[in-house]
Amino acid sequence: MSVQSSSKPNKVSPKNSYQQEKIDVVFKAIDFTVKKKKNQQHILRGVSGICKNSQVNAILGSSGAGKTTLLNILSQRIQNSSTHVLKGQILANNCTYSADQFTQFASYVMQDDILLEALTVKECFQFAANLKTTGTADQKSQKVQEILKILKLERCQNTFIGGNFVKGISGGEKKRTSIGYELISNPQCIFLDEPTSGLDSFTAYCIIDLLRRYAHDQNKTVVFTIHQPSSDIWNMLDHVMLMVEGQFIYQGPGGMNVVNYFSSIGFKCPIHSNPADYLMSIMSTGSETNQKNQTIYFQEYSKHLRPEIERDIKQSQQGILPSKTVKTSYFYQIAQITLRQTKILKRNPILFSARLIQSIVISLFIGAIYWQIPGPQDNPTQRNIDDKNGFIFFWVIGAFMMAIQPCVLTFPQEKQTFLREENSKLYSVGPYFIGKYIVDMLPSAFFPALSSLIVYWMIGLNTDNPGKVLFFIFVCAIQGLSGLGLGYLCGCVFQNAQVAIAVTPMLLVPCMLFGGYYKNQGDYASWIAWIQYLSPFKYSFAALAQNEYSYEGQGYPQNPIQQMNFNLSMWESVGCLIGLSFAFTIIAFVMLSLLKKKVQ
């Protein structure tokens, strides 16, 4: 038996009943194994249970017991694959549900706060409200205000979330923002992976209290994993699931019920001890005594608690699954993403102000180094031509780096937000990619163009006609876009910025060597010459050199174009550069589409 997918059509509620539906999430005989190269790890061993509506359901256990795995399975973030063997059945109100259906009645809050650092708390909520809720703009803004108030985030609503590049709100505020981001759509169920980790005890208490009120006052199903709750938090847990090595040792009502149960099987919690601490100590797999006692826990659970849970499962809420009522158009999604990316661009110094300064300073510096290289009218020597070639090749590398660098630095991180939001069905990959590209292409093309404009007359490049200048600027802008395309590709392929930064130069070195400057294009060995066609530098260098050295009147006596053996004309080179830039961008899009399937 494998985990049931929604092969039979589920009953779907009418739209207006979305808010009223109570949902019990039931899981039966969940067994999960990860196959590794040489062995396999049995993570969950046929566990069954129930997460009840209108209650706070907490999963506790020793480290590595399988809590997060269970939460991920319930939220359909783990599926069967060649390495993941998942068996059992997951039901919501006795209906099977797919990952897509999960997002229609539930939300998932990850352990890490994956938020965009350059947005304020309010902007973050507003974005979610715009894409996740219905109603007029005023109603959406009101919803945002309500959530800010409930989460006590009004004071910092206009502060940036913050991160590596921007200073921002505190850890507790970040956690509340992550929760608020999911609460905005008012889901019937909310799953949270360690919502209190890394927080002080009071902030942790406030968060659990908020979730408890959400469950009790609005009949919601709240499910979370938690490590070492304080005694105050412990008393707020309505339904507790204790897990050791992929099996339950307790499942049932929280508070004193758990303490009494363990006393009844011979494990008495010392007076004045926090019950959660005591239970964590007997669940820990580190001690030999605990390992021996595990047999008792499992036997007693099977004898006393499993029948009760099976009865609860039989009596669980039956009914219909709510259907999603909010579906925004592609155009609206693109507009929202474009607006958000514009804010990020303006506020992240790496993306805008640093690049502006860098463009101006580098242009002036390079202009001073290559100041007024003699042209055809000044009896140029071969050395002058070599200098000019050096400048052109350096310049196309610079235009490329100006675009790829910020992208490689920021995209791997931003990608995590994309994966989370796409998984919550806020938008699709296409609108996200288009919206992001629209915003990113402007600086990627603009800064190389601006630098080129500054440097052109300083170097003394070809001013035979205005077309020469425009062509130079145009090619540098396209070169910037090809850098952006490759930056997206590296950002998609590599997990984090550090890896991307380390690997990108390794990709660029062959591109440079086959760019036609360090070695003449006619001199590559035939078995390896094909690499030159993957090099954006080859095309941009060929285009700019031919633009520079072709004169209407008297040209260079040495005929540099012939010397360099270009095998493509000026416009053919531009065509290939545009094609390569498109190819990088489209491959990046395909990679991102494939990547979204790997959110777990």
Ligand SMILES: Nc1ncnc2c1ncn2[C@@H]1O[C@H](COP(=O)(O)OP(=O)(O)OP(=O)(O)O)[C@@H](O)[C@H]1O
């Ligand atoms: N996709 C996977 N591939 C390999 N091993 C995995 C995978 N998912 C989980 N595991 C392993 O399964 C075990 C349970 O992991 P899980 O994250 O569910 O534990 P946990 O109870 O949440 O632990 P903690 O409290 O320390 O976060 C761990 O040993 C983990 O290494």
